[in-house]
Amino acid sequence: MKPGLFVAGFILLFGHCTSSLVPKKLTDADGLVIRTGTSAGMCVGYCVFDYVLNGTNLTLTQRPNSVQSNLTTKTCQSTISQSDLNDLLGTVDLATFFKQPAVLGCPDCADGGAEYVELQLGEQKHRVTFQYGQTIPGSEALVDKLRTHRVALNECK
Structure with a gap:
């Protein structure tokens, strides 16, 4: 009888932990941090664009690739509307995203550039890097x- 109670308790505990780590419908109160960006290895000028979306705050850091030491890193900030944030969060499926491999295809292998998306919810963090212009299955x-948000803030002035 005791082993049955132990198993039932374990299942309840595991089920509770899993559901609390991956909420069904995200809101800004969940504190999801989204990082996204692009890079190009064979590029002149600012070649790496990293964006961090934390709530409605959007930060862009742009930097040259490692070959160009004469350019300095630039950082600027913008905001998105609460409505845009809610729309964005409505597209997030953490369970599907976290099952993706860290690298899809061969990003920037043929000088085509690379993109990435990273989602962080609490201590859980996962980044997927893929060929520029492609997408992440299930997270299109x-x-x-x-x-769209990267285009709106495409460079620091």
Whole structure:
């Protein structure tokens, strides 16, 4: 009888932990941090663009590739509307995203550039890097919305 109670308790505990780590519908109160960006290895000028979306705050850091030491890193900030944030969060499926491999295809192998999306919820963090212009299976809407925000803040002045 005691082993049965132990197993039942374990299942309840495991089920509770899993559901608390991956909420069904994200809101800004969940504290999801989204990082996204692009890079190009064979590029002149600012070649690496990293964006961090934390709530409605959007930060861009742009830097040259490692070959160009005469350019300095630039950082600037912007905001997105609460409505845009809610729309973006509505496209996030953490369970699907976290199952993706860290690298899809061969990003920037043929000088085509690379993109990445990283999602962090508490201590859970996962980054997926893929060929520029491609997408992440199951997260196409998220990738499209992030691209829209990257275009809106495409460089630091």
